[in-house]
Amino acid sequence: MNTANDATEQPMVRFDGVTKSYGALTVLDDLRLDIGRGEKVAIIGPSGSGKTTVLRMLMTLERINDGVIWVDGEPMTHMEKGGRLVPADPRHLRRVRAKVGMVFQHFNLFPHMTALGNCIEAPITVLGLSRREAEERAAELLDLVGLADKKEHYPAQLSGGQQQRVAIARALAMRPKVMLFDEVTSALDPELCGEVLQVIRKLGSEHDLTMLMVTHQMGFAKEFADRVCFFYQGKICEQGNPQDMFAAPQNERTRQFLRAVMDSV
Amino acid sequence: MGLYSLSAMLLAAVVAIAIMAVSETFAIFVPGLLQGAWLTLQIALLGCVLAVTMAVLAALARLYGPLPLRWLANTYVEVFRGTSALVQLFWLFFVLPHFGLTLEPFTVAVVGLGLNVGAYGAEVVRGAILGIVPGQWEATVALNMTRWQALRRVILPQAFVAMIPPWGNLFIELLKSTALVSLITLGDLAFRAQQMNQTTMKTIPIFTLVLLMYLVMSLAITICMRLLERRATRGLARGRSA
Amino acid sequence: MWDWEYAISIMPALGKAALVTIQATGIGFLLALVLGLILALLRMSGPRMGWAVSALIEFIRSTPLLIQIFFLYFVFPSFGIVLDAFTAGVIALGLHYGCYCAEVYRAGLEAVPRGQWEASIALNLGTYATFKDVILPQAIPPIVPALGNYLVALFKETPLLSAIAVLELMQTAKMMGSETFRYTEPMTLVGIIFLLMSLVSAAGIRWLERRLNRRSAR
Numbered sequence A: 001m002n003t004a005n006d007a008t009e010q011p012m013v014r015f016d017g018v019t020k021s022y023g024a025l026t027v028l029d030d031l032r033l034d035i036g037r038g039e040k041v042a043i044i045g046p047s048g049s050g051k052t053t054v055l056r057m058l059m060t061l062e063r064i065n066d067g068v069i070w071v072d073g074e075p076m077t078h079m080e081k082g083g084r085l086v087p088a089d090p091r092h093l094r095r096v097r098a099k100v101g102m103v104f105q106h107f108n109l110f111p112h113m114t115a116l117g118n119c120i121e122a123p124i125t126v127l128g129l130s131r132r133e134a135e136e137r138a139a140e141l142l143d144l145v146g147l148a149d150k151k152e153h154y155p156a157q158l159s160g161g162q163q164q165r166v167a168i169a170r171a172l173a174m175r176p177k178v179m180l181f182d183e184v185t186s187a188l189d190p191e192l193c194g195e196v197l198q199v200i201r202k203l204g205s206e207h208d209l210t211m212l213m214v215t216h217q218m219g220f221a222k223e224f225a226d227r228v229c230f231f232y233q234g235k236i237c238e239q240g241n242p243q244d245m246f247a248a249p250q251n252e253r254t255r256q257f258l259r260a261v262m263d264s265v
Numbered sequence B: 001m002g003l004y005s006l007s008a009m010l011l012a013a014v015v016a017i018a019i020m021a022v023s024e025t026f027a028i029f030v031p032g033l034l035q036g037a038w039l040t041l042q043i044a045l046l047g048c049v050l051a052v053t054m055a056v057l058a059a060l061a062r063l064y065g066p067l068p069l070r071w072l073a074n075t076y077v078e079v080f081r082g083t084s085a086l087v088q089l090f091w092l093f094f095v096l097p098h099f100g101l102t103l104e105p106f107t108v109a110v111v112g113l114g115l116n117v118g119a120y121g122a123e124v125v126r127g128a129i130l131g132i133v134p135g136q137w138e139a140t141v142a143l144n145m146t147r148w149q150a151l152r153r154v155i156l157p158q159a160f161v162a163m164i165p166p167w168g169n170l171f172i173e174l175l176k177s178t179a180l181v182s183l184i185t186l187g188d189l190a191f192r193a194q195q196m197n198q199t200t201m202k203t204i205p206i207f208t209l210v211l212l213m214y215l216v217m218s219l220a221i222t223i224c225m226r227l228l229e230r231r232a233t234r235g236l237a238r239g240r241s242a
Numbered sequence C: 001m002w003d004w005e006y007a008i009s010i011m012p013a014l015g016k017a018a019l020v021t022i023q024a025t026g027i028g029f030l031l032a033l034v035l036g037l038i039l040a041l042l043r044m045s046g047p048r049m050g051w052a053v054s055a056l057i058e059f060i061r062s063t064p065l066l067i068q069i070f071f072l073y074f075v076f077p078s079f080g081i082v083l084d085a086f087t088a089g090v091i092a093l094g095l096h097y098g099c100y101c102a103e104v105y106r107a108g109l110e111a112v113p114r115g116q117w118e119a120s121i122a123l124n125l126g127t128y129a130t131f132k133d134v135i136l137p138q139a140i141p142p143i144v145p146a147l148g149n150y151l152v153a154l155f156k157e158t159p160l161l162s163a164i165a166v167l168e169l170m171q172t173a174k175m176m177g178s179e180t181f182r183y184t185e186p187m188t189l190v191g192i193i194f195l196l197m198s199l200v201s202a203a204g205i206r207w208l209e210r211r212l213n214r215r216s217a218r
């Protein structure tokens, strides 16, 4: 069905009527969102509005209740069988998931492995790289995030900012097409945020990665993102390019939220 | 007790045994008791190997196995924790032959004690795995690892550290319960002690020696586990945790 | 394989033996509770005494209960005190588990904040009154489940008394087996009795734990 030409025109990620609920609580309601290839999208919104859930669904950390998530032109949460879409089996899930990587708010580094160990573990066990190849790749990435000299350090011996940069290198080592960042600076002391954001900036300019990031740093969102989505109670309330949206938000809720955030800074 | 106090006790116990080995009242008992201690040690070591194996298998089956396997593992753990070690040994020794399966006493000892301690160990392993924060699992999903890869490379190595102290206690329990095998005709340390006691009625010297020998073995286990724990914790560099 | 008639015929005798087992458990544990508290207090009473008591506890916990039972049973007569098997066995059980209980008490006592002692001094309460009315009532409830676990553990070790011919469950079953050459029914029944009692007491401890948690959460 898909010609090669089609594929490049399709969005990198598509949420197609995705619904997620915990029991009676509907966290995301009929979400429709397309993200283009190489696009950088910032997700903002008040706490509990479902931002993290969007990323976790895309990382297959949460099951969805309705709708389909597409990645790189093929369904991820579902697979085609006899011309119909049926829920994906683990094999399909794993194959498509390989295109997505994620960086967590609390780093989630493996504490029993060094920085280098963290970065070569999955390339060796999952991608089947040789140890030498994996180490070369990891060294390059640790260099990219400015930690070439911390290879042999354990996570507990690194500052929060350094740990988060290792986590970014670790995710990149799997060569994902889509990177998800969930409030990656929220757990850091303010003076350490800069070094992490700097790395993300560099990634944005040097790589054709598609990026989705949940952030509370409006300044960074404004300067970095191609598009900003404002979530409110499980729905996209307003979206647009950052200059317009921050300068003149159309929705009353957006206005309120932006005012509250700006005041607190 | 601290590592130094334990080591001091171990040293004192070893010295005491050595002195007794050359003293008049005690010397005649030492060779026989040492032979018994050797059998005790063999049963304890093999029992430990079986216990750890069973514990890991049962814990994994309970956590991730398909339903029938989960039930089987649950039953194993409940039955072996719920009845007493001596009942299990006697059952294997006296009842199993009626079902056409006669095992050597040595096999009964290793299997019985190994299965018994393994059931307690299963809870230790399960608890340690469940104690790993969800974020670690989530990271393995984000890195596209399979569940088995995640367990083997990420979860179990971390759970291992938390398991060391409780396993130390279980190994001691196992060593102590080897004394029960004297009741199914095996010539272990406890058996020899009782035999000598019956023939010579020199209760105090015999049992003093025997208690000291058990103490030495227990302390050796405790000290080894403490050292292991120290090393493993250092590997995690916990001390400088952010 | 399994003879129901025989199984039923031995049940009354096993029931009677179960009473002995329960008796041994009850008295042994009571002894353990008292000894444990004494050991815990001695241990906290000063550095030198503390070390000696710690070493004693370590020693008793590091050596098999079975040997300790034999030791008490055979040693007392050489001092001119003749203990019957039941008494010697129960003392050994109480002593052994008293050492485990001592650790539990210590944890409970150390968990009571220092401020409680200081407040009592400020109120001019005596040491004994402080301990009895202020410290213990706070230290005990949180450790009840841990003590309960040792009660169950002690119960499961009572079959060791069969080694000095106390007529508890195991010894009774063994004698039945050697009389009739049928071990299957008595041994299996003993196993089932133990399993049932353990399951019931484990459920009891969980219930107690929940109740205590609720109370302390309030």
Ligand SMILES: Nc1ncnc2c1ncn2[C@@H]1O[C@H](COP(=O)(O)OP(=O)(O)O)[C@@H](O)[C@H]1O
Binding pocket: A022, A027, A045, A046, A047, A048, A049, A050, A051, A052, A053, A054
């Ligand atoms: N595992 C869960 N069980 C129940 N409710 C959850 C769970 N995870 C998240 N939620 C709820 O879903 C809503 C959205 O959460 P989240 O996506 O984390 O919000 P955000 O990241 O925007 O702060 C919240 O109301 C939260 O309480």
Ligand SMILES: [Mg+2]
Binding pocket: A051, A052, A053, A183
């Ligand atoms: Mg969030």
